[in-house]
Amino acid sequence: MASPDWTLAEVAPVFAYYCRTPYGKLHQRNPDIIALAERLGRTPGAVARKLTNIASCDPDLRASGRTGSANAAQVEKDLFRRFLSEHDSVILEANDALERLMTDGAEPVPVEPAFTPPVGPTTNLTEVAVRRVQGIFRRVVLSSYVNGCAMCDVDAPQYLTAAHIIPWSSCESRRCDPRNGMALCGIHDRAFEHGFVAVDDDLRIVVAAPAMRTHSRVLTEMVTNLGGIPLRLPERFAPDPTALEWHREHTFVG
Numbered sequence: 001m002a003s004p005d006w007t008l009a010e011v012a013p014v015f016a017y018y019c020r021t022p023y024g025k026l027h028q029r030n031p032d033i034i035a036l037a038e039r040l041g042r043t044p045g046a047v048a049r050k051l052t053n054i055a056s057c058d059p060d061l062r063a064s065g066r067t068g069s070a071n072a073a074q075v076e077k078d079l080f081r082r083f084l085s086e087h088d089s090v091i092l093e094a095n096d097a098l099e100r101l102m103t104d105g106a107e108p109v110p111v112e113p114a115f116t117p118p119v120g121p122t123t124n125l126t127e128v129a130v131r132r133v134q135g136i137f138r139r140v141v142l143s144s145y146v147n148g149c150a151m152c153d154v155d156a157p158q159y160l161t162a163a164h165i166i167p168w169s170s171c172e173s174r175r176c177d178p179r180n181g182m183a184l185c186g187i188h189d190r191a192f193e194h195g196f197v198a199v200d201d202d203l204r205i206v207v208a209a210p211a212m213r214t215h216s217r218v219l220t221e222m223v224t225n226l227g228g229i230p231l232r233l234p235e236r237f238a239p240d241p242t243a244l245e246w247h248r249e250h251t252f253v254g
Contacts, residue, residue: 003042006050010040011075012105013098014047015083018054019091019140019178022132023061023235037074039101054080060236069235079197095136137176144234145183150199151226161189165243170250178237191223197246198252203231207254 004115017036018026027033028044037047055061055078083090093233143164148155161182166174174180189199196208207227231239 001203003046006073006075008079009097010042010073011042011054012094013088013101014053015048015076016094016098018051019094019236020143022143022146023055026055029225036098041206050076057081058193058236059146060234060238063238064235086122087179088173088175091136091140091176091178092133099195126241133243134162134177137164137178137181140176140178140237140242141181141234142183145232149185149188150182150232150234151188151192151229152185159185161186162245163189163192164237166246169192170246172173174243175238179240180230180243181237181241187222192247193251195247195253196223197226198248199239200248201231201241201245203233203239204254205229206248206252208252210254213230222223250253 005166005251012037017032021030021032025032027049028037028048030044030048031048033051036045037044042050049071054076056072057077079090079094138161142157142160145160146155147157147160149160154160160183163182164175165180165182168175182192188197198206200206205228207224209227210223212218215239
């Protein structure tokens, strides 16, 4: 007997898993997919196929030459289309659905390491809610960059930050949008945050070299050597050009 059609309630947690997992791990032998399938009452193969269906809706994956499956159903097409216009609400709802499914209805809170409350308005979010949002954002962004810095060779998550391109305090509506983020090591995160580096329209790194002359020789070299180097792009959720333009206009000191 054929399996019943997938509902939005089933696809949403699978979408959340897609967002937080590198493309190379979206296969039926992955223990996490096996566990997710058990919770959904589906086979691991069915969940893996659904993940590749979702991947086929992702323009970044298609641009990279990995097209996923050609059998995406309307429910995942509609969900991905909604995500592209309502990124924050969709990714938060989907993540909540996944967490409830995997924890019998409990609400675990992903925590951003070395948590620092964001500066600026937060629509009265509690610290717990802020931690949850930052934790989800970090997990999705670092997964997209496969735990590697977008500007250098650092490839260990404990040394990486999920950096907002437009800061939280300047654009609340994009606080969880992975296209408003990049994975950066500690040094390059601070350089980006303070406007010593930016990314141009060709996705190459530009450096405010004169501003860096007040720093130590070692630190100056670590940043100025980036000038002209192509940004290392993620598997999915590439940086939004409008966000990068905002950073150049409002943060970059070059």
